[in-house]
Amino acid sequence: MLREEHLRKLLRLFKESKIDEDAFIKELKDLPYIDLGFAKLDSHRSLRRGIEEVIFCRGKTKEQIRGIARALREREGDIVFTHVSEEIFDVIKEELPEIEYRESAGMAVLERVKKKRRKGISVVTAGTSDIKVAEEASVIAEVLGNQVERIYDVGIAGIHRIFPYLGVLRSSNVIVVVAGMEGALPSVIAGLVSCPVIAVPTSVGYGANFNGISALLTMLNTCVPGIAVVNIDNGFGAGVLAHMINALAYRNSASA
Numbered sequence: 001m002l003r004e005e006h007l008r009k010l011l012r013l014f015k016e017s018k019i020d021e022d023a024f025i026k027e028l029k030d031l032p033y034i035d036l037g038f039a040k041l042d043s044h045r046s047l048r049r050g051i052e053e054v055i056f057c058r059g060k061t062k063e064q065i066r067g068i069a070r071a072l073r074e075r076e077g078d079i080v081f082t083h084v085s086e087e088i089f090d091v092i093k094e095e096l097p098e099i100e101y102r103e104s105a106g107m108a109v110l111e112r113v114k115k116k117r118r119k120g121i122s123v124v125t126a127g128t129s130d131i132k133v134a135e136e137a138s139v140i141a142e143v144l145g146n147q148v149e150r151i152y153d154v155g156i157a158g159i160h161r162i163f164p165y166l167g168v169l170r171s172s173n174v175i176v177v178v179a180g181m182e183g184a185l186p187s188v189i190a191g192l193v194s195c196p197v198i199a200v201p202t203s204v205g206y207g208a209n210f211n212g213i214s215a216l217l218t219m220l221n222t223c224v225p226g227i228a229v230v231n232i233d234n235g236f237g238a239g240v241l242a243h244m245i246n247a248l249a250y251r252n253s254a255s256a
Helices: 004-015 021-028 045-049 062-073 086-095 128-143 156-170 185-190 207-220 235-255
Strands: 079-082 100-102 107-110 118-125 146-151 174-179 197-201 227-229
Touching (some): 004 021, 062 079, 062 086, 079 128, 086 100, 086 107, 107 128, 118 128, 118 156, 118 235, 128 146, 128 235, 146 156, 146 235, 185 197, 185 207, 185 227, 197 207, 197 235
Parallel strands (some): 118 146, 118 174, 174 197, 197 227
Antiparallel strands (some): 100 107
């Protein structure tokens, strides 16, 4: 995908007459997207948002995934696929041999951009069954250039388990809290810290959990201010939002 650094490099080479007009236009011709017919890959997104487009695999055919992977191979920047099964990963790897499978997160990741890792993000789960969603948040935050503190299985059924981690949580710039069942853990943690909390309801739970609806409603109805709620099982969205908040915290501290 076209990143700002690459665009600046192209402009510099053009100004220095090291590439001609045709070569410059060739590099820009895929803006604002790469049209594959069945998909339009947003090659302009990193310029607008600072984050490459991430490919959601569930619902796509193997040949569609293969075509997307082949197109991404020719571009610059990191490559991330989410909701990746082992079967789909085998297809991706045929086109991108260097890509890694992060099984715990259900993601395929190829990091091609070197970054300095920023501290400041903690990811917490209520239970072990919530870890896959939490890992999706953790992995995307790491790919985007963050160092993530993981604190897993500290739900309210044994709330004393969170106490040893209060120092880590209170030094965070943002905390992602992932919980199923009744979804109360984000409210508990938000009441103990001063930073923003991103609540992620999961579909983990018994019948009256309604595949995450009960946890979602609990989080939306929290009485603790400073909590944002993403969709059920949306670890990816939570991880990206945590990255954006953390980046702002660093930018503000640098300009202070």
